[in-house]
Amino acid sequence: MHEHFVDAELPGEPGWRSWDAVDRTRFNALLGSIAYRVEGEGPARRARVRMHPERRHSNLRESVHGGAILAFIDVALFAGARAFGLLEAGTAVTLGLDTQFIGGGTIGEPLDAEVELLRETGRLLFLRGLVVQGETKVAAFSGTVRKPTLR
Template sequence: MTVADASSPVFLYEDDPDLPGWKLWQFRDATRYNAFLEPLHVRVEGDVARVRMMPRHAHSNLRDAVHGGALLGFMDVALFAAVRGFGILGAVGAVTLDLSAQFVGGGAIGVPLEARIELLRETGRLLFLRGLVVQDAMPTVASFTATLRKSSPPAGMA
């Protein structure tokens, strides 16, 4: 994908033909940060949104594990994919107010990394979430909590 034109939605969110039951979620503008982590896949199961990425060599540290910065970036981006999966955010976006992470173990390169995210509470403007990053090779890679602030709708959309 290349830079999206102004008339198309910012994100692609559609059924993934290669992974039945999963949605493909990615930025239409491949020059943005998200492209470093994509493609991302989303599946909502009850109160939990599962967001997956495949860590590549570019996500590794010198120990050949997933770099902590790549994990933090994945957590942050996965929050937005999750709330889209929950049907909360559409045309109106949000911003991250805080993200607290606890690293538990190293993530392996080449093994799907999954964030399992729960919405703890939604208020008029805020979303409170928590999650775990898991992987087959390491059951818990990290845990995290976050608060997102919903953006104000553009004038005329309220």
Template sequence: MNDSIEEPKRRDNFSAEEVGDGWVSWNLKDPSRFNSFIEPLSVRVEAPTPDGRPCARVRMLPQRKHSNLGDNVHGAVTLALVDIALFAASHQFGALDAGHSVTLDLSTQFVGAGRTGEPMDAVVELVRETGRLIFLRGLVVQGAGDEHIVLSFAGTIRKASKR
């Protein structure tokens, strides 16, 4: 292996274009990958939590193709949003910038049904970062003022090995 060749940075795989109001696109450049099913996605760094923890918001726009037979957002779509949001938020926090990191665990609790036709946001808080791990938690919300809670979550990312 040639040590002079660096692994491409994670952002090389994503569009990272300003889309207004502090939002940045978070869409794969390769539309044949899984993420494209719930794109377009965007991410925005939010004000830190009251105790100073970094916070970010990752937004999708659920459509009919994301719905179940009850005309609500399918739970698997919401889970996909959360998993992708862990990485998008971690990247925005500066905690994750290269390689093929992986989700170690993801715990979720469905609280309400997601609604199609209105933005659905995963609000992600950085709980702790170590040399190899990133611990995160948050809520998936909809509505003005985030009054409709769809899901709560906690997850851990294992950072890619540096070679």
């Protein structure tokens, strides 16, 4: 456990870990429980980050609200970096996030972000990926994260 997040194996879900905010009054808790796992090896390695959209994540069309998807993508950048062993929870920040919406997300079905590390420098992580529900592509994204400053 880190002081801000609980990172633990998910019982009955081999390979999956939970990554949940300790302080349920923080923004991350709005998304509900987040889970992640690493898939593949070498250059094909990806982190799969999962949320479970509920009614509170819906828009008036009964689809997943675009703002909820954007928030999920932002959190997925950090959970993915965590899955790769590159970040602890803390003071890293998103410097840029580019998103293209491709389709709608369905409430009640797991929403996954497939996160790929493109490059790591001394201070930055460059990531990209897709948000999917099963075979349906919901959004594509790329983001840059600045690692925490060591003090």
